[in-house]
Amino acid sequence: MNGGDNVKVGIVTIYDNKNLGNRLQNYALQTILRGYACSVVTIKNKPFSNSLFQRIKVRINIGDSIICNHFIKRYRKEKFLRFNKKYISMSKRCYYYNQEYNSKIEDCDFYCAGSDQVWNPQLVNTGKLHFLGFSPQNCNFSYAASFGTNAINDEYVDEVRCGLNNIKYISVREEEGREIVRKIIGRIDAETLIDPTLYLSHNEWNEISVKPSKMPVKPYIVLYFLGELNGRRRGKIINMALKKGLEIIDVLDKSSRYYNDIGPSEFLYLIKNASLVCTDSFHASVFSFIFEVPLAIFDREGQHSNMGGRLTNLAEKFGLQRCFAKNDTIPDDVWNADYSFGKEILKDERKKVDKFLNKVFYTNADSAKNGID
Numbered sequence: 001m002n003g004g005d006n007v008k009v010g011i012v013t014i015y016d017n018k019n020l021g022n023r024l025q026n027y028a029l030q031t032i033l034r035g036y037a038c039s040v041v042t043i044k045n046k047p048f049s050n051s052l053f054q055r056i057k058v059r060i061n062i063g064d065s066i067i068c069n070h071f072i073k074r075y076r077k078e079k080f081l082r083f084n085k086k087y088i089s090m091s092k093r094c095y096y097y098n099q100e101y102n103s104k105i106e107d108c109d110f111y112c113a114g115s116d117q118v119w120n121p122q123l124v125n126t127g128k129l130h131f132l133g134f135s136p137q138n139c140n141f142s143y144a145a146s147f148g149t150n151a152i153n154d155e156y157v158d159e160v161r162c163g164l165n166n167i168k169y170i171s172v173r174e175e176e177g178r179e180i181v182r183k184i185i186g187r188i189d190a191e192t193l194i195d196p197t198l199y200l201s202h203n204e205w206n207e208i209s210v211k212p213s214k215m216p217v218k219p220y221i222v223l224y225f226l227g228e229l230n231g232r233r234r235g236k237i238i239n240m241a242l243k244k245g246l247e248i249i250d251v252l253d254k255s256s257r258y259y260n261d262i263g264p265s266e267f268l269y270l271i272k273n274a275s276l277v278c279t280d281s282f283h284a285s286v287f288s289f290i291f292e293v294p295l296a297i298f299d300r301e302g303q304h305s306n307m308g309g310r311l312t313n314l315a316e317k318f319g320l321q322r323c324f325a326k327n328d329t330i331p332d333d334v335w336n337a338d339y340s341f342g343k344e345i346l347k348d349e350r351k352k353v354d355k356f357l358n359k360v361f362y363t364n365a366d367s368a369k370n371g372i373d
Helices: 020-033 052-062 066-071 074-087 154-164 175-185 202-207 231-244 264-272 282-291 309-318 340-362 365-370
Strands: 008-012 039-046 090-096 110-114 140-143 220-224 247-250 276-279 295-297
Touching: 008 020, 020 039, 020 074, 020 110, 020 140, 020 264, 020 282, 020 340, 074 264, 154 175, 175 309, 202 264, 202 282, 220 231, 231 247, 264 282, 276 282, 282 295, 282 309, 309 340
Parallel strands: 008 039, 008 110, 039 090, 110 140, 220 247, 220 276, 276 295
Antiparallel strands: none
16 A cells, blocks of 8 residues: 555654553554555654653653663663664654644644553653644544553543544554543544554564574573562473573563663564563563464563553453463463464454554545645
8 A cells, every 4th residue: 555645644652762562563553654644753752841840750750861761771772762763753843742732743634643552641651742632633543542541530531531522533452442432422433453563464573673682592481571570470480491491581670681771673583583472561462472472471560550451452352361371370381372363363453454544544634634624
């Protein structure tokens, strides 16, 4: 499919230079939308506050301060920036995501909110910008936007209602998201679409994977836990690794000399070539599925333990329920990475994406370009 003549799309997503899944979903969404537009730009965004204390607090939370940069090694950040420069078309200007704009930004014909948890009001790096309030409703759509929760707290309902009413074509990532849209604004036309990372093929992801400078000599297990990795879990994984003669690569282990500082492209390579992936992460599970790598999915523990809905939706849709490590016990048949059922389902899910985007761009193109609803 060729991009539309003179059509420009602006993506408003979480602009995060420390989260691997975030950068890869941004790349995937941009790649998808380039099939419908001649130009796609990701709109950079950051927090704004008149309070010095609040600016420092927000920066510490999103890893943009000197304190956090002390813990995120410089060369890892450089890999993220290098990935952005090579693969993501970024706006030159950076906008404030918690500030209102009274006119279009970046002069686009369409604006897309998504993917990722762009509509989670409790995240420190989301705000009004992610509901596209700067643009007329007829120009706006969302792609697999996530609320990151099963329900919106009362204190945020008015904010979310106002934001959703500004989106003409709504698609969300989880079924819970459709229910939130129905409850808050009464719309039943919101669609559930796959995360953009699932739309791209094994070969397309392989093209941008890069071998890390250091690789283990033996076959290995990848650990990628965004929540807490308790001693019991770690012990069971270590015992399995010893029995199978496998090394362990813990991507988020700050004491890891070689792997804590990988970028998005190196992350893909490690997943693709792993003997097993143990994770509580949505995107690590997605790439294991895409590359057909044995996968053990754990419940997330700790601060963000309420984010299991995304993994449950993923497993139910693509037949990955057997991958769950219930009670921290890795399934005996974990090595059987037969995802043929899920891959057939994925073909249909990709068609749903095409149908949704055709509706957005080809039934709405003239009114969007002319600013008419």
